[in-house]
Structure formats: C-alpha cells, structure tokens
Amino acid sequence: MTIEPWDPHFEAILRTYLPELPPADPLPENVRLANLGLDSLRTLGLILDIQEQYQVTFTDDELNPDTFATSASLWGALAKLTAEPR
Template identity: 40%
Template sequence: MTFERAERPHWDQTFDVVLRQVLPGLPADSSIDPDQELRSLGLDSMKTVELLLGLETAYGTTLFDELDYQNFATPRTLWSFVSPQIDQGADVR
C-alpha cells in the first residue's frame, strides 16, 4: 500500500517522536507511512523492547505484559494497540 500525502496519520506527536528515536531509518523530514513494515526500518527484538520502553516512558504507563510482535508490524498496527490503552490510562500488566 502506498502512503498518500493526503492521508494523515492518526497518532499523536509523542508516538511519532518515539518511533523516530528508536528507528533511525525513518527520515526526519518526511511523513511516516502508517503501513510500512517496521522490520524494514530496522525493528528487531532489541529495538522492539526499546520501542516498548520508550512508549511506556513517554506516556507514563505500562502497556504490555507480553510482547506480541504482531502489534509491532506497522506504525498503524502499533498505534491501534497503544492508543486505547493510553486513552484509558490503563496499566495492563
């Protein structure tokens, strides 16, 4: 799927910043394709943990009990999992 400039990501600036900090393969001067495979940007098991910890720190909550790598497939899938939890202020551990 191609990311069209007219489509705006549905995540907040905090999520965007954390993604860019953990995945330096994301160009700083362009939009993040919500459907790009995070593995293609360098997400491996260590980076997944780093991303998880970065999101938890940024949002001040605990997000996961166990890592489900399917949630880390794309920015869109990750945000779809994270956003309801931060909206609720849930601690799901």
C-alpha cells in the same frame, strides 16, 4: 485502514528507533517497522520509552509481533491502552 492521527510524541519516539526512515520522510502508517530498521533490541527500547511517556504498561498479550508490525498497529494498541481506565 484509517486510524486516528497520532500525536507528535509518539512519532518522535518511534522515529528514534527507525534508522532506515529518512528524517524528511513522513512516518508511513502501514510499512513494516522491521523494514525501517526496528529490530528486537530497538523494540525493547521503544517499549520502555512508550510506557514511560504515556504511563501505560503493555500486557503480555500486547507484546507480540502484530502490535509492533507497523506504526498504525502500534498506535492502535497504544490508543487502546491510554483509553482504558487506570
């Protein structure tokens, strides 16, 4: 699956919650974020930071494991939220 390139703010935020991703490594699209250190507590912080940075709110339907499975799935959900009229 090819996705639109994410912006640097998204990557910077996400990287702060991935302790197993070395700083010099690229952020992979389809590696499970849990394998890179994203746990339930970090996910809560990530949600808050993304919502604040992008001025969006994740709906209950979007707050599921599939949304936060990979960087690509999270970016896809965020892109959808930012494209919706406010």
